[in-house]
Amino acid sequence: MQITSPSFKENAREALDDEQLQRAMRHVRGNFVGRRQAAIDALPEFEELRDNARAIKDHVLGHLDLYLEAYERKVEEAGGTVHWAETAADARGIVLDICRMNNARTVTKGKSMMTEEIELNDFLEASGIRPVETDLGEYIIQLRGEHPSHITAPAVHLNKDQVESDFRRAHTDLPADRDLSEPVQLLSEARQVLRQKYFEADVGITGANFLVAETGSSIIVTNEGNGDLTQTLPRVHIVIASIEKIVPTLDDAAQIVRVLARSATGQDMTAYTTVSTGPRRANDLDGPQDYHVILLDNGRTSLLGTEFQDMLRCIRCGACMNHCPVYHTIGGHAYGWVYPGPIGAVLTPALIGIDKAGHLPNASTFCGRCEAVCPMRIPLPKMMRHWREREFERGLNPKVARYGLKFWAWFAKRPSIYRFVTYLAMPLIGVMGGPRRRFRFLPFALGWVKYRDLPAPEGRTFLQQWRDRQTLNQDARA
Amino acid sequence: MTDPETTAPRVGLFVTCLVDLFRPSVGFAAVKLMEDAGCVVDAPVAQTCCGQPAYNSGDREDTRAIAKSTIAAFEDFDYVVAPSGSCTGMLKKHYPGLFQGDTKWEARASAFAEKVHELVSFLTDVLGVDKVPAKVSGKATYHDSCSGLRELGVREQPRKLLKSVKGLKLTEMAEADVCCGFGGTFCVKYSDISNAIVEEKAAHIVNTGADMLLAGDLGCLMNMAGKLKRKRSTVEVRHVAEVLAGMTDTPPIGGR
Amino acid sequence: MSGRDAILSRIRNAVNASDDEDDPRRVAVSARLDFPPRGVIPARGQLGHDGRIELFSKMAEKAAATVDHAASAADVPALVSAYLRKRNLGARLRMGSDRRLRAIPWVDERTLQVMIGPTEGSDEVTVSHALGAIAETGTLALASGRDNPTTLNLLSEHHIVVVDAADIAGDMETVLDSLREGYGKGHMPRTLNFITGPSRSGDIEQTLLLGAHGPRALHVIVVGGKGG
Numbered sequence: 001m002q003i004t005s006p007s008f009k010e011n012a013r014e015a016l017d018d019e020q021l022q023r024a025m026r027h028v029r030g031n032f033v034g035r036r037q038a039a040i041d042a043l044p045e046f047e048e049l050r051d052n053a054r055a056i057k058d059h060v061l062g063h064l065d066l067y068l069e070a071y072e073r074k075v076e077e078a079g080g081t082v083h084w085a086e087t088a089a090d091a092r093g094i095v096l097d098i099c100r101m102n103n104a105r106t107v108t109k110g111k112s113m114m115t116e117e118i119e120l121n122d123f124l125e126a127s128g129i130r131p132v133e134t135d136l137g138e139y140i141i142q143l144r145g146e147h148p149s150h151i152t153a154p155a156v157h158l159n160k161d162q163v164e165s166d167f168r169r170a171h172t173d174l175p176a177d178r179d180l181s182e183p184v185q186l187l188s189e190a191r192q193v194l195r196q197k198y199f200e201a202d203v204g205i206t207g208a209n210f211l212v213a214e215t216g217s218s219i220i221v222t223n224e225g226n227g228d229l230t231q232t233l234p235r236v237h238i239v240i241a242s243i244e245k246i247v248p249t250l251d252d253a254a255q256i257v258r259v260l261a262r263s264a265t266g267q268d269m270t271a272y273t274t275v276s277t278g279p280r281r282a283n284d285l286d287g288p289q290d291y292h293v294i295l296l297d298n299g300r301t302s303l304l305g306t307e308f309q310d311m312l313r314c315i316r317c318g319a320c321m322n323h324c325p326v327y328h329t330i331g332g333h334a335y336g337w338v339y340p341g342p343i344g345a346v347l348t349p350a351l352i353g354i355d356k357a358g359h360l361p362n363a364s365t366f367c368g369r370c371e372a373v374c375p376m377r378i379p380l381p382k383m384m385r386h387w388r389e390r391e392f393e394r395g396l397n398p399k400v401a402r403y404g405l406k407f408w409a410w411f412a413k414r415p416s417i418y419r420f421v422t423y424l425a426m427p428l429i430g431v432m433g434g435p436r437r438r439f440r441f442l443p444f445a446l447g448w449v450k451y452r453d454l455p456a457p458e459g460r461t462f463l464q465q466w467r468d469r470q471t472l473n474q475d476a477r478a
Numbered sequence: 479m480t481d482p483e484t485t486a487p488r489v490g491l492f493v494t495c496l497v498d499l500f501r502p503s504v505g506f507a508a509v510k511l512m513e514d515a516g517c518v519v520d521a522p523v524a525q526t527c528c529g530q531p532a533y534n535s536g537d538r539e540d541t542r543a544i545a546k547s548t549i550a551a552f553e554d555f556d557y558v559v560a561p562s563g564s565c566t567g568m569l570k571k572h573y574p575g576l577f578q579g580d581t582k583w584e585a586r587a588s589a590f591a592e593k594v595h596e597l598v599s600f601l602t603d604v605l606g607v608d609k610v611p612a613k614v615s616g617k618a619t620y621h622d623s624c625s626g627l628r629e630l631g632v633r634e635q636p637r638k639l640l641k642s643v644k645g646l647k648l649t650e651m652a653e654a655d656v657c658c659g660f661g662g663t664f665c666v667k668y669s670d671i672s673n674a675i676v677e678e679k680a681a682h683i684v685n686t687g688a689d690m691l692l693a694g695d696l697g698c699l700m701n702m703a704g705k706l707k708r709k710r711s712t713v714e715v716r717h718v719a720e721v722l723a724g725m726t727d728t729p730p731i732g733g734r
Numbered sequence: 735m736s737g738r739d740a741i742l743s744r745i746r747n748a749v750n751a752s753d754d755e756d757d758p759r760r761v762a763v764s765a766r767l768d769f770p771p772r773g774v775i776p777a778r779g780q781l782g783h784d785g786r787i788e789l790f791s792k793m794a795e796k797a798a799a800t801v802d803h804a805a806s807a808a809d810v811p812a813l814v815s816a817y818l819r820k821r822n823l824g825a826r827l828r829m830g831s832d833r834r835l836r837a838i839p840w841v842d843e844r845t846l847q848v849m850i851g852p853t854e855g856s857d858e859v860t861v862s863h864a865l866g867a868i869a870e871t872g873t874l875a876l877a878s879g880r881d882n883p884t885t886l887n888l889l890s891e892h893h894i895v896v897v898d899a900a901d902i903a904g905d906m907e908t909v910l911d912s913l914r915e916g917y918g919k920g921h922m923p924r925t926l927n928f929i930t931g932p933s934r935s936g937d938i939e940q941t942l943l944l945g946a947h948g949p950r951a952l953h954v955i956v957v958g959g960k961g962g
Contacts, residue, residue, distance in 0.1 A: 009670070330671060363671065364664065365665075366625075367624035385536065388535060389536035390536070392535060397535065405532060408532075409532045409544065412529065412540075413540065414526075415547065437732060438733050445666070447669040448665065448704070450669055451708065452707075454732075455501075455703050455731045458501055461499055462502035462505040462506070463521065465502055466521045
């Protein structure tokens with residue numbers, strides 16, 4: 001996938017001018033926010049569960065090596081195979097080997113951000129294997145040759161009329177005069193088209209919401225049932241998960257599950273929470289004959305022990321972007337890589353480099369809504385600020401901003417010069433504002449006056465007037 | 479005449495650079511509110527900016543220098559109060575973290591942070607003020623500025639005091655707790671995005687039919703006022719302190 | 735160095751691990767795995783037998799499932815027949831070889847045709863027996879195996895699940911405990927499905943629609959009822 005994060009500003013401009021996108025994004029602010037709030041209001045223990053969810057993941061991160069080893073032992077005991085991949089390329093290679101060993105021609109996929117991160121689909125296609133996305137949203141964007149614009153709702157940037165025309169273009173064997181004007185008709189059509197694919201596939205690939213060290217299980221949390229069909233019907237099931245997905249026990253998973261769906265969609269539980277352990281057993285009549293897990297690092301260990309470690313608590317619920325005013329206005333594609341919104345602003349620089357993703361941690365008002373809703377209490381604004389510090393140290397931020405800031409800081413550090421200059425300047429600027437008391441245009445504040453008037457200062461500064469008042473009071477006392 | 483033996487709390491007003499330069503009347507409103515509640519207020523002249531522009535641009539060294547001079551100017555007061563959730567958040571929540579590893583300054587910054595309060599919550603939560611004698615007629619809507627709301631928990635306090643203002647009707651806008659798109663340097667660096675956010679906010683404000691917009695942070699107020707005025711809205715924009723102090727003779731922010 | 739060793743050694747460096755056998759980190763990990771701490775259990779599900787059944791039904795219906803109550807297993811066939819008739823479905827169903835399902839007197843409903851075994855997707859109606867349920871969220875727990883093949887949970891249009899009232903727990907943790915008891919600590923069935931309502935998608939304009947890739951309808955029959 002082409003990284004377009006460096007042109008974030010241009011991407012954002014385009015997104016703002018895209019009427020279809022703007023229409024679609026209304027559904028995000030309209031739906032996710034209220035549904036989450038209603039679910040949380042109905043669970044008095046929610047804040048306590050958040051604390052415990054955070055504690056569980058912090059405990060895991062401090063003992064990650066040991067839990068990974070314990071998990072590996074249990075997977076093998078259950079007859080599964082664990083593969084370790086340091087990089088995206090390693091993981092792709094392992095997938096391909098497994099597919100080749102099984103003469104796979106078609107793989108079905110459950111929704112997985114991890115496979116987006118390693119760009120698995122392009123790679124499989126180039127290797128002659130057909131990947132079929134089965135999550136409705138993922139299926140739609142695969143038809144369009146796009147990437148997800150949201151981590152739980154991949155097609156959130158689209159409207160139903162766009163999906164209708166994609167389906168008409170792709171499903172040419174269906175009657176041309178069929179009615180697809182309602183979302184439910186689109187859903188039925190996707191169900192019908194994809195049903196056959198599950199049976200045709202040789203390999204099913206899913207991600208994992210949790211890997212459980214106690215039992216060697218992988219857990220997926222879904223609504224459509226596509227992930228379950230993907231991991232039940234093909235002969236081989238491959239799980240691709242990054243190493244921080246580990247939880248110690250089933251009980252720990254049960255704790256985090258309670259905050260996951262509520263934060264993501266406002267459900268108490270998603271329709272399917274599925275625990276898979278190894279391949280089918282002697283007494284099983286269905287299920288895969290081979291079960292593989294690929295444990296992927298891809299930069300995770302480089303966050304461990306740093307000021308970005310908290311990011312590894314992320315459970316990919318999407319609440320941060322659902323509540324982000326910046327995401328609401330520009331959608332996910334403008335961020336220019338796999339992870340949009342606040343988690344993208346922190347994760348993307350770590351995974352593709354701050355030199356390419358420099359805009360992302362800067363394009364935030366620090367409104368703090370992401371941190372306020374994050375079920376894992378990840379201090380997202382703080383970590384965005386850490387990235388800004390790294391950029392500043394390396395001189396990566398734009399020169400104009402840097403010098404402007406230095407200029408301001410020079411005054412801020414020298415109160416007497418600050419007073420002298422502002423005593424002289426503010427009354428003058430105040431007068432320039434005229435009777436309307438605002439500026440429609442100011443040459444040194446173009447970014448401001450392009451869209452808004454600038455309120456003019458009242459005149460003499462507060463400190464100037466305060467000094468006069470103190471002098472008057474003293475004179476009165478004297 | 480002040481009695482040197484008085485037990486009245488001594489409050490240092492951190493007026494904030496925006497209020498100092500653009501809207502001194504907010505500073506005087508803050509002084510009036512606190513003096514009426516029995517405080518002795520002073521505004522040390524050795525204050526400038528809280529350092530947020532540097533802090534949020536990743537410049538820790540300048541931030542620390544600014545923080546040191548602010549702490550030195552204010553640490554002798556019983557309380558330090560600012561008419562801004564954002565600057566209060568900086569002084570209270572972020573200063574101590576700047577000095578990690580520097581035990582002496584970390585302790586000073588923490589002791590200082592303990593004394594820092596946002597103006598309206600200081601009045602209600604510390605001084606126990608539950609009504610004001612002000613009279614201001616009109617229909618107002620209140621925007622929750624982000625830092626005040628989410629870093630300091632300021633939400634009910636301003637609404638409670640505004641409800642005691644005679645002649646004032648308070649009406650809630652949709653998404654009052656959503657950012658206005660100001661974000662300090664963000665509004666200039668990412669002006670297109672900032673504009674889209676404040677457009678939305680302005681629409682919510684106008685939809686209430688209120689004739690007055692109030693908030694507790696001048697940065698946000700200037701942003702929203704600038705957008706409302708550009709859209710030729712007649713909504714008057716004021717800092718909440720001006721209304722609570724009954725000091726609405728000054729023309730509103732950005733004019734009428 | 736293998737990928738495994740490289741990853742583990744980077745982690746060990748980052749967390750300052752020691753090779754010591756009695757490293758407190760090792761002790762902490764084995765303690766947690768051997769004795770999973772309970773965590774925060776919402777009060778909502780902590781009810782008596784009748785309260786749990788009531789809450790389970792309410793929460794399952796909130797998740798768009800339908801719920802019937804049977805005084806005993808003998809009443810199940812009539813309820814299933816009624817369900818099929820009401821929706822104008824054929825009197826055919828497929829189920830696994832679960833002995834509790836086999837013990838149900840299906841022959842009482844003379845028109846009902848019962849097939850045994852996993853499904854390949856052509857069955858409109860499937861029946862499973864849950865190993866338990868969770869009142870807190872209206873969730874069913876189903877384990878794979880010959881008794882209740884997983885495909886029966888996924889490939890039909892209408893999935894009917896029978897659950898014993900006595901197996902309705904307050905919370906997920908209680909169900910997990912009974913799994914540990916049934917399969918042995920640290921062991922699991924190949925697939926454990928926690929199912930809460932029929933399949934759904936909100937991917938088109940965030941409008942929630944039932945019947946995505948799994949069953950369009952989920953019908954639960956609670957056997958045993960209150961006071962039982």
